[in-house]
Amino acid sequence: MTSATANPVLADDLDLAREATRDRLRIVVVGSVDDGKSTLIGRLLYETGSLPEDQITQVRAATRRGEDIDFSYFTDGLRAEREQGITIDVAYRHLSTSRRRFLLADTPGHVQYTRNMATGASTADLAVILLDARLGVLPQSRRHAYLASLLGIRHLAVVVNKMDLVGFDEAIFARLSSELGELAGKLGFQCVRSFPVSASDGDNVVTESARTPWFHGGTLLAYFEEAQVARGHEAGPFRYPVQTVIRPRLDHRAFAGQVAAGSIAVGEEVVVLPSGVRSRISAIDTFEGALPRAFAPMSVALRLADEVDIGRGDLVARPEELPVVARELEADVVWLAPTPLDPSREYLVKHTTRLVPARVTAVRHRIDLERLDADPTPTLALNDVGRLALRLSRPILCDPYRQVRATGAFILIDALTNETAGAGMIVAATEEAAPRSTLGSLVTAAERRARFGHAAAILAVEAPEAGVALDAARALERSLFDAGIAAALAAPEDALALANAGLMCVVASSGSETERAALRDRLGAKSVPAGDGALEAAMRATEPVHG
Amino acid sequence: MIASTDTLDHLRELEAESIHIIREVAAEFAKPVMLYSIGKDSQTMVHLARKAFHPGPIPFPLLHVDTTWKFREMYAFRDSYVREHGLKLLVHRNEEALEQGINPFDHGSRKYTHVMKTQALLQALARHGFDAAFGGARRDEEKSRAKERVYSFRDRAGQWDPKGQRPELWNLYNGRIDPGESIRVFPLSNWTELDVWRYVWLERLAVVPLYFAAQRPVVERDGNLIMVDDERLPLRPGETPRLRMIRFRTLGCYPLSGAIESTARTVPEILREMRESRQSERQGRVIDFDEEGSMELKKREGYF
Numbered sequence: 001m002t003s004a005t006a007n008p009v010l011a012d013d014l015d016l017a018r019e020a021t022r023d024r025l026r027i028v029v030v031g032s033v034d035d036g037k038s039t040l041i042g043r044l045l046y047e048t049g050s051l052p053e054d055q056i057t058q059v060r061a062a063t064r065r066g067e068d069i070d071f072s073y074f075t076d077g078l079r080a081e082r083e084q085g086i087t088i089d090v091a092y093r094h095l096s097t098s099r100r101r102f103l104l105a106d107t108p109g110h111v112q113y114t115r116n117m118a119t120g121a122s123t124a125d126l127a128v129i130l131l132d133a134r135l136g137v138l139p140q141s142r143r144h145a146y147l148a149s150l151l152g153i154r155h156l157a158v159v160v161n162k163m164d165l166v167g168f169d170e171a172i173f174a175r176l177s178s179e180l181g182e183l184a185g186k187l188g189f190q191c192v193r194s195f196p197v198s199a200s201d202g203d204n205v206v207t208e209s210a211r212t213p214w215f216h217g218g219t220l221l222a223y224f225e226e227a228q229v230a231r232g233h234e235a236g237p238f239r240y241p242v243q244t245v246i247r248p249r250l251d252h253r254a255f256a257g258q259v260a261a262g263s264i265a266v267g268e269e270v271v272v273l274p275s276g277v278r279s280r281i282s283a284i285d286t287f288e289g290a291l292p293r294a295f296a297p298m299s300v301a302l303r304l305a306d307e308v309d310i311g312r313g314d315l316v317a318r319p320e321e322l323p324v325v326a327r328e329l330e331a332d333v334v335w336l337a338p339t340p341l342d343p344s345r346e347y348l349v350k351h352t353t354r355l356v357p358a359r360v361t362a363v364r365h366r367i368d369l370e371r372l373d374a375d376p377t378p379t380l381a382l383n384d385v386g387r388l389a390l391r392l393s394r395p396i397l398c399d400p401y402r403q404v405r406a407t408g409a410f411i412l413i414d415a416l417t418n419e420t421a422g423a424g425m426i427v428a429a430t431e432e433a434a435p436r437s438t439l440g441s442l443v444t445a446a447e448r449r450a451r452f453g454h455a456a457a458i459l460a461v462e463a464p465e466a467g468v469a470l471d472a473a474r475a476l477e478r479s480l481f482d483a484g485i486a487a488a489l490a491a492p493e494d495a496l497a498l499a500n501a502g503l504m505c506v507v508a509s510s511g512s513e514t515e516r517a518a519l520r521d522r523l524g525a526k527s528v529p530a531g532d533g534a535l536e537a538a539m540r541a542t543e544p545v546h547g
Numbered sequence: 548m549i550a551s552t553d554t555l556d557h558l559r560e561l562e563a564e565s566i567h568i569i570r571e572v573a574a575e576f577a578k579p580v581m582l583y584s585i586g587k588d589s590q591t592m593v594h595l596a597r598k599a600f601h602p603g604p605i606p607f608p609l610l611h612v613d614t615t616w617k618f619r620e621m622y623a624f625r626d627s628y629v630r631e632h633g634l635k636l637l638v639h640r641n642e643e644a645l646e647q648g649i650n651p652f653d654h655g656s657r658k659y660t661h662v663m664k665t666q667a668l669l670q671a672l673a674r675h676g677f678d679a680a681f682g683g684a685r686r687d688e689e690k691s692r693a694k695e696r697v698y699s700f701r702d703r704a705g706q707w708d709p710k711g712q713r714p715e716l717w718n719l720y721n722g723r724i725d726p727g728e729s730i731r732v733f734p735l736s737n738w739t740e741l742d743v744w745r746y747v748w749l750e751r752l753a754v755v756p757l758y759f760a761a762q763r764p765v766v767e768r769d770g771n772l773i774m775v776d777d778e779r780l781p782l783r784p785g786e787t788p789r790l791r792m793i794r795f796r797t798l799g800c801y802p803l804s805g806a807i808e809s810t811a812r813t814v815p816e817i818l819r820e821m822r823e824s825r826q827s828e829r830q831g832r833v834i835d836f837d838e839e840g841s842m843e844l845k846k847r848e849g850y851f
Contacts, residue, residue, distance in 0.1 A: 024557045089712065091693040092686050094739050101557050103737060115714055122716035243567070244574040248603035256599070258567040258718075287598035298555060299566035299599070312574050336714045350719050353574070411719045418723040420713040464726075513725045527577055529676070537577060540606065 025224060028105040028120040028153070030144040031130030036161045040130065040199035041093065041106055044221065047206040050095045090120045099225045114147065114369075114383035118334045118423055121148050122409070125229040126155040128220075129180070133166045133196075137179050143369040145180065149187035150332060150385065150425065152405050155227055156189045157220060163212070164198040170214045191227070195220050237321035238262035238270075239399070239407050241352035242314045246301055250453075254285055254301035255310050260352065260406035263295035264302075264318075272308055273315045273397045274325050279304040296406075307446035309455070313354040313524075315397035315407075323397045323407055326429035329390040330364070332401075335380040337414065337421040341388075342379070347421060348521070351396045351410035357521050358412070362389035380422075387427070393522065395432050401425035415514055441500075448502025452486045456499045458523045459506050459538050463530035466510040472530030473508035479535045480504055495523050504538075558746055565592075565734040566599045567718060568697055569681070572732050573599070573606050575722045576679040579732075580672070583609040583636065585621045586798045587754050588683030588735060590628075591743050594752055595734060596681075597632065608635040610671055610680070614663040615640060616651060616800035618776050624755045639671035651802045652781055660803075669705045672729065679722070679730045687739045697736050703727040741821060748814040757795045758817070760809045764788035771805035 031037040045051050095102040105120030107113070121127060127148040129141055148156065158180050166172050177194030184192040195204050196212050197220065203209035206221045217223075239261040246254040264270070266281050283303040284291045294300045302316065310316075317323055335341060343360040364387035366377035380386045401408025412422035449455050461473040473489055480487035487504040498505040507525065509516045520527055528537045555563065572579050581596060583589050596605045611625065629636045641649075644662045651659045672680060686693045696712055698720040713721050722730055735743070747754055764775045766786045773780070775788040780802055782788075793806035794817075811817045 023555075024560060089694045089709070092737070093693065094687050119714045119716055123718075243570040246600055246603045252602065256570050258563060285601070287601040297560060297563050299563040299570070301601075348723070350721065353571070406717070409717045409719065411716060411721060413721055413723055418721070418725065420715075420721045423714070423716045517723075529577055533578070533676070 024101045024103060025126060025227065025229060026103045026105070026124045027126050027128060027224065028107060028117070028124035028148070029128045029130075030107055030117055030120075030148070031128075031159075031161075032132075032138065032140050033108070035130035035132050036199045037106075037130050040128075040159065040161065040197070040205065041104065043199050043202055043205050044095055044104075045093065047202070048095050048097055048221070050093070090116050097221065097225060102224060114143065114385075115334060115336045115423075117144060117147055118151060118336075121151040121153060122423065124148075124151075124153055126157065126224070126227055127153045128157045128159055130159045130161050131176055131180065133160050133162045133169075133172055133176065136176055137183070139370045141180065142183060142372060145183055145187055145189075146367070146369060146372055147334075147385070149184075149189060150334075152401060152425075154188070154190040155229055156184050156192045157223055158184075158192065158194040159197050159199075159220060160194060161197050161199050163196045163203060164201055168196065168203075168209075168211045170196075170212075173212075173215070193217060193223055195223070236261045236404055237323070237399070238264045238316075238318050239323065239352075239404060240264070240302065240316040241354075241397075241407075242310055242312055242316065243353050244312055245310065252303075253307075254283075254303045255314075255316070256299075256301045257316075257353070258299045259294050259296040261296050261404045263293060264316075265293040266290075269319055270304070270316050271319045271322065272304075272310055273317060273323065274395055275309065275314070277306075277308050278319065279306040279308050281305075307449070309445040309449075313352075315352065317397075323399050323404075324429040325395045325397055325432050327392045327395045327432055328430035329392070329396075329398070329424075329426055330428040331388055331390060331410070331424040331426045333380065333386060333388050333412065333422045333424045335382055335384045335386070335422050337419050338382050339414070339417070339419075339421070340379045340381040341422070346415040346518070348413040348415050349390065349392055349396065349410050349424075350413060351398060352407060354394075354396050355413075355521065356396060357393040357415065357518060358390050360388050361391050363387075364389065388424070390424075394524075396429075398426050398429050400427060400429070415517065445500075445502065452502050454485060454504065456502045457504055458495045458499050458525040459504065459528045460509040460516065460520050460523065460525040461506060461528050461530050461534065462509045462516050464510060464512070466508070468530055469508040469510040472534060473506050476528065476534050476538055477506045480506070480538060483535070483539075492519060492523065495525070506538075558742060558749060561738055561742060562595065562598070562746070564718070564737065565595045568720070568732065568734040569596050569599045571720060572679050572681065572722070572730075576730070578675070578677050579607040579679040579681065580610045580637070580675065580677040581605075581607060581681040582668070582683070583611045583625075584683065584799075585611070585617065585625050585755060586683070587743055587747060587752075587758060588685065590752050590754050591738075591746055592681060592683045592735060593634070594750060605634065608637050610637045610639060610677075612664055612667045612671060613638050613640045614659075614667070614800050615645065616663075616779075616802060618755070618757055618774070618798065618801045618804075620757055621755055621798060624753075628753060637671070637675070639667055639674075641667035641670060651800060656803050663800075672705065677729065678724065679732055681732045681734060683735050684733050685735050685738050685740070685743075695733065695736070697733055698722055699731040699733065700724070701729045701731055705729065707731075741818070744814060744818055744821070748818070755798060757798055759812050760792055760794040760816075761812070762790045763793050763806070765791050765793060765806060772808070774801055774804070774806055776801040 029037060091106045093104045093106055095104055107117045107120040129144055131141055158177055160173050160176050173196045181192050196215050197204050203211055204219050206219055208219055240257050240259055242255045243257045246256050264281055266284055268281050270281060271278050281302060282305040284294045285301040347358050349356045349358045363377055363379060365374035366384050366386040368375050399407045408426045410424045411420050412424060414421045461469055461476055463469040477487050477489040485504045487506055488498050489506045490498050492507050495505045495507050509519050528534050600606060641663055649659060649662050684692055696715045700713055701707060765772045766788055772793055792810055794809045794811060795804055795806050811820045
């Protein structure tokens with residue numbers, strides 16, 4: 001206990017309580033380099049008191065020399081880094097008012113950095129697009145609006161900046177906001193608001209401008225504070241990807257995860273996918289105690305009424321609102337890697353808590369971001385957006401991105417280089433024809449677990465050299481067996497059968513990391529490094545296998 | 548308690564996000580470790596890890612990279628905290644450097660920090676074969692941090708390449724690495740200093756008492772208030788330790804940690820202190836360059 005707790009309750013407690021209840025809006029700010037984005041962000045940060053004191057003082061010093069305050073200074077501080085080449089990256093900045101807190105993704109505006117805009121937009125609730133009042137709607141503006149819409153943002157603030165340079169001409173503002181508004185409507189934005197702004201003078205950013213008496217839409221900051229943003233994940237079907245199993249005692253088995261969408265209450269019937277087993281929520285655990293109900297984005301641990309085999313990558317849903325169990329996907333993908341898409345290469349799909357090897361079976365088209373039209377293409381290169389068909393080696397539990405963001409999104413990882421190659425948004429997924437056959441076994445996994453006293457798993461003992469891996473696998477089988485575990489050494493092709501029989505199956509895995517990873521993925525195996533600590537790592541591998 | 552409407556307040560949302568990150572790492576990596584520096588951010592992070600696996604134990608050890616120059620109160624706090632919660636703690640020191648007598652006075656803070664902290668950390672990671680290491684850094688701390696990922700990839704030499712960072716979309720983290728490579732994980736990326744203090748208050752977290760103002764013996768050195776924590780601090784001619792009402796905003800090695808003059812003895816008082824300085828800025832008053840700001844700046848320029 002700190003000395004703080006020993007103190008009497010202070011008047012500040014009320015403020016603390018109120019401040020704690022403010023929500024956080026995530027905003028992505030996009031615009032070309034010369035649209036005045038730095039100035040706008042600098043102005044917002046300064047006027048909301050969100051800047052460190054040293055920076056403020058430096059700007060004041062500049063003011064004392066008789067210059068105007070240059071608000072872009074606050075973000076230009078990053079220019080030094082940019083000159084060293086970090087330019088292209090998203091920076092996250094905090095901003096807060098008495099009503100709300102904001103996390104601002106500041107995305108540099110060059111055409112070649114489209115991927116960074118996508119990164120910032122992936123978690124945003126609202127997008128701000130800057131236009132230069134003198135230049136109007138540029139191809140770049142259209143591109144940004146399209147991407148924001150593709151990533152699922154439904155709220156758009158159009159900032160017509162540099163109004164001071166066009167004499168605060170109402171007609172110009174009206175023309176630009178209707179032009180972009182029309183585009184935004186086509187792109188599916190639900191709420192579009194436009195603001196005539198001079199970021200350098202501060203008009204309509206935080207304070208209403210006397211120079212735009214014809215405008216009654218309030219300030220940009222007021223819109224940030226008031227925007228009613230439905231996150232999409234709070235409503236919608238219940239989606240709970242299991243991250244890990246918490247089993248402190250034999251009689252306590254909970255499935256840890258973050259509610260990705262929707263909500264669930266104790267007592268409700270659920271289905272565990274992909275196995276399709278039904279059960280009922282018996283408890284929702286948190287550190288503070290049990291809850292009657294959980295909703296997105298809470299991190300909790302669920303317990304079920306029945307002994308159900310669940311592991312990482314499984315998904316809990318309601319029987320009447322199931323996701324698609326799919327190996328075949330159609331998805332819009334933003335290409336993020338410098339190396340273009342190569343359909344002959346193996347990629348890994350990371351989707352919720354699953355990592356699955358995948359092949360690109362077709363490149364349907366590439367979007368021309370100038371015309372917003374689809375063109376045929378053999379591949380996708382850096383910053384391209386296009387439609388792909390994918391085939392996965394194991395199914396994922398997914399929804400179209402437009403319906404559920406959390407279960408509609410995935411990243412593509414290059415299996416060879418490990419780099420994040422693409423960001424995918426599922427458009428359509430094909431339901432698997434039939435669940436995996438169990439040959440109608442009348443013994444359940446739970447019964448087997450009860451007999452052996454532990455869950456089944458496949459442990460891949462890994463080393464680059466085959467001899468080393470096999471020796472270590474033999475040693476591990478011996479020590480597991482000695483520790484009372486029903487362990488069996490097996491060839492990889494027999495591993496699934498043994499694990500389905502309830503055994504702790506040990507396989508030796510050698511070769512390059514890519515090869516070993518491929519085996520691990522194919523078997524759903526837990527990696528155990530050869531050598532010291534193998535037993536410890538093996539004992540931690542409590543996640544059961546399915547099948 | 549959770550409100551009846553389906554919205555999580557700001558701190559609970561941050562908490563849920565951090566717990567998600569911590570669980571992902573525990574599930575995806577063979578051998579994770581959590582760096583523990585005994586500061587308020589570490590306390591917050593360890594508390595979140597306890598929540599993430601409750602009622603089970605934290606499935607990875609904590610690692611304190613010890614320079615041997617921390618405040619005495621920090622060591623005492625560390626040992627009692629770890630004991631109270633049954634946490635597994637590894638302590639690593641760069642013994643070679645200690646034998647050579649590397650210290651912050653004779654070798655300069657930059658070299659000392661590199662050898663006793665950075666090198667020591669890399670030694671510890673290599674010795675235990677950790678493939679993921681949690682750190683308590685936040686994006687609001689400094690500009691380069693504002694660009695870092697939640698999963699920050701490190702090459703075989705443990706180095707960060709800001710230009711070659713993996714894009715990070717949604718909450719889908721890419722933890723794929725080759726042998727010898729590792730990931731640094733920052734579950735508090737989206738927290739601010741203010742969030743951490745509010746959370747410390749909300750959760751009644753224990754923190755080292757040095758964060759709270761008290762009369763402590765200090766000397767003024769190169770514009771910093773340095774606490775004379777033990778007899779190892781060589782006093783310069785003319786320096787006499789004097790008792791002053793001070794506290795620390797960040798804690799590290801005592802000869803390199805500047806205190807601030809403050810009367811904030813409780814978390815709400817610290818919050819008030821932070822808020823008041825902010826409000827005066829917002830109201831546009833001309834305030835003098837305060838000691839706290841300059842101290843922070845010095846630290847950023849290589850003090851730490």
